[in-house]
Structures are given as C-alpha cells and as structure tokens.
Amino acid sequence: MLTIDVKLIATELAPGIESGTYNIEGGSTVRDIIEHCGAVSGTSVPEGNYEFMYPLFNSKPVTLGSTITENGTLHVCRVVMGG
Helix, strand or coil: CEEEEEEECCHHHCCCCCCEEEEECCCEEHHHHHHHHHHHHCCCCCHHHHHHEEEEECCEECCCCCEECCCEEEEEEECCCCC
C-alpha cells in the first residue's frame, strides 16, 4: 500500500471529492487514484472533466495513465487554456 496526499486545486473538475491522504495499491495509475478518491467520497468525476486535468506527482508533470510506485503528493490542477 502507498500513502498519497491528494491536493485538488481544480475542485470544479472533481466536485464532491475531498483533498486528503489516501492509501492506494502500488502500481495504480493517476486516474485510478482519482477514481479511488471519488469512491471514498461517494461520488465520481464526470468523464469529460478528465481531459481538463493537469496532474503533478511530487511536483513533476504526469499523465492520467502514469503508474505510481512510491508515496508522495498528487496535485490535480486545471489545464491552462486561453489565448
């Protein structure tokens, strides 16, 4: 089991999900972690919102498909858009 501190910066992308410390299985993807947080909070992320997420693990950019193999901090930010 890994201990991951999840910090939801873009709370509008994951309504009802709480930032906090979660225990997850080693080898889980970033998306698995977000879905686990939703299950614990009794909600889920709307499918279309995943494309707007910009995750950082231990201050380094990762993708939703990145595998997490160590304890750390996952920040879920919003993709910067504009022109």
